[in-house]
Amino acid sequence: MDMWEIPFLICFPLVVSVLMFCIRINKIRNAVAYVSAVIIMLMTGVLTVHWGMNGFAPAEFYVETELVDHFILGAEILLMLVVTFLSFKYNRPWVSLLSIVPTAVIAWLELEGPELDAISHIKVDHLSILMCIIIGIIGSLIVIYAVGYMHGYQHYHTEIPDRRYYFFMILFIFLGAMFGFVLSDSLLWIDLFWETTSVCSFLLIGYTQQEEAIHNSFRALWMNLLGGCALCVGIVYFALDQGTASLSVLVEQGTGQAPASVQVAIALIAFAALTKAAQLPFSKWLLGAMVAPTPSSALLHSATMVKAGIYVLFRLAPAMSGNMTGTMISFIGGFTFLSASIMAIAQSDGKKVLAMSTISNLGLMVACAGVGRPETIWAGCFLMIFHAVSKSLLFQDIGATENSLHSRDVEEMHGLLYRLPVLALFMFIGICGMFLAPFGMLISKWAALKASVDENNIILVFFICFGSATTSFYWTKWLGKLIAHTNRPPVRDITKKNEMISLSIHAVLMLALCILFPFLSSVYVEPLLMEMFSESNQVISNNVLYILIILICFFFAVPFLAYIYEKNVKTNKKLSYMNGINTGKNDAFMGSMGAEKELVLANLYFKDICGQRKLMNPSIAITTAVIIIMMCMIIASALGGGMI
Structure with a gap:
């Protein structure tokens, strides 16, 4: 051939x-x-x-x-x-x-x-x-x-x-x-x-x-x-x-x-x-x-x-299963997953959040490879597929949003669904694809967690559980900003047609991958595992297809209902109580000293607790020490004739 x-x-x-x-x-x-x-x-x-x-x-x-x-x-x-x-x-x-x-x-x-x-x-x-x-x-x-x-x-x-x-x-x-x-x-x-x-x-x-x-x-x-x-x-x-x-x-x-x-x-x-x-x-x-x-x-x-x-x-996964190299790789990957997820909480720059998220999710894929079992490689393959599409979509969307909004700060994206609705919808799809059901990232994390439990890898179970929790925290903050009520004026969308074509194809791919998840598993990923390990366990059943389609409908209902609610609020022009004398608009009030104060809704970032300056150097020190010690042990054991 x-x-x-x-x-x-x-x-x-x-x-x-x-x-x-x-x-x-x-x-x-x-x-x-x-x-x-x-x-x-x-x-x-x-x-x-x-x-x-x-x-x-x-x-x-x-x-x-x-x-x-x-x-x-x-x-x-x-x-x-x-x-x-x-x-x-x-x-x-x-x-x-x-x-x-x-x-x-x-x-x-x-x-x-x-x-x-x-x-x-x-x-x-x-x-x-x-x-x-x-x-x-x-x-x-x-x-x-x-x-x-x-x-x-x-x-x-x-x-x-x-x-x-x-x-x-x-x-x-x-x-x-x-x-x-x-x-x-x-x-x-x-x-x-x-x-x-x-x-x-x-x-x-x-x-x-x-x-x-x-x-x-x-x-x-x-x-x-x-x-x-x-x-x-x-x-x-x-x-x-x-x-x-x-x-x-x-x-x-x-x-x-x-x-x-x-x-x-x-x-x-x-x-x-x-x-x-x-x-x-x-x-x-x-x-x-x-x-x-x-x-x-x-x-x-x-x-x-x-x-x-x-x-x-x-x-290399089949050759790392159950030995010291696999242990080193799974520890570094799991630790990176947790550490980068925590540091992402402190980021307000959209591209930096995506960068930290990338490092974090790559850590989970690395951990899956280190465990070296069919179930973890199944999870790793789908993590890789969904991550590739979602992150490409989000980075392109951030670039287009920055050109129109002249900022890529998450705080500046307040109510983006009503100001740049098309770009906000694409961003909504990309973010949901990273951590919510029915998208494959969440199901893949579950599969990786289950395999880690089956392997009695308690440290990796800890990393996956807490890393997933912190991941949900920073993505939810960003997602909430997109659909939050706002009085900010609309923004002119200057995204070019070729950019919009790429964004649209990415968004459609994300949704298609979600619906075709069980099909891809049975016809492609499971045969891949058979090639690598000569065995394959069915992780997800084809019977969940209809459930995924229903969840997709609920998924689209969230931004749609938020958009309708925002239009209704603007039409009725209802004023909110803000612990002060109302000024006739919903984005300011009169304070106790008689001065007009602007109403600001901001996320928590905990920069003094989990910022890069606090955690990056200690994380680098820990992982460097682990790699040096374990590499020395691996080389010494191999050259000494021992099994690793």
Whole structure:
């Protein structure tokens, strides 16, 4: 079976990226971006259908790839040169060492090291196709949204040089690298695409070239390159000892009584995945990504960058079940879930709330991978699906709202349902998708909790219970702001049509995923678990479909009734009593000293209790200590011949 769509999806975005850089006429470049995004979505569908026509069975491709291997190595050296040049340009030469050293080691392995066994460099199965669908659909929609958004962004931020040609070039390189990452079974290929996504995120975060952006971009770079160093060491150690660089072989040998090289390689690669997934103590790079334009945030937080780490951990999950590596990963993920949820309570900036929520939810996915049971991977897969769609929707909506409202502060979104009703409805759908029934995030958390109870993992049960409670708190605050009664004037919606198209498709996808939840579980996720574990337990019954549809109707009733009530209040013009002399309007009253006071309704944020300044450093210290101690124990036990 020859699946020509695979090289197309990897190479086509790279070709388009060159066009994006070369075309300096905005209208022409925008048209090419639209067409290219649609082609990527269509080809993702073709790949899925083509694979399905061959029985949905795992398929492996490209054993003889000597020429491509040389190209891969050349590309890795080129990335090293780019990082080195920029590190010296911005007076951070030490960062270049994190790229030079692993690249040199990989080059030695490929050019001077022992000959490795022939392997299939590409593997297509349920997990890789799932990731391709997320990247192809969500990533392409973000590109479509970015065309309109960046036009407005450059219009309102005249102090920032207009480099949209550069911005879209990086976006498409990013998409091509992500396709290569999730479809590769060769660890050497994975290493290149890993480094490519790290460098692309660095360039996107630093797009504005302002001091804060440069600082945050280098923080993201060195943290991800640190993970790349761990990945490199794990690959080389495994390859030298076992004579192969296959991810599938690594996972297969990691189950049961694994050799020391396999145990150490899995631990190192899992550690690398923590950096990519922005887990504590590496979460700050993702928070710093907020300085980038909104499409960058959506791309980094939803469909691509952070999901690369989750994807690797899901791949390693069968080899982490019941051992010390799995314990380390599940603890770090669970602790990050709880800690980031608490810190999100203190945030009023909408994008920062989304960033903290992303780190938190990624923590739960990481914890699911660490437990390494079919039930937790079932939960993790649906967490990943719903999170990708919901966060992409919310980041795009925040960007559009900020353009119209000139603020992304949650407090400024009071009564947004009556001021920007369409954007508020999309925001309502995205927020509900993150924590309310009948959306899959809530059901997935329940499945993860049940699996943790069954595994007697008391610490993880604690993290999930209290993390879910704090999650509900900050989302409910935001949701209440959207539908609260307001006397603030309406705002002109300046959202462009292409932005609205992307937002609408995201909203429809969220609702469709909710209704199709049981169907997706039985026809896709459960077969995925059979591939990974040779067993699968039905977590949700198909009989709940009608219940989900009924709940969807109730879900839409909330904003509808709130909107009707607000209209009724304005029509009747009833005045509220506010503990003072009424001034004739519902947003002010006369105080006891005769001065008019404005009525303000504000959420509680507890910044002095659970703000980043209070909790971030202690959280980093705890997780750093846990990782260092447990990594030392894992390596010492493996090299000493013990079982971990």
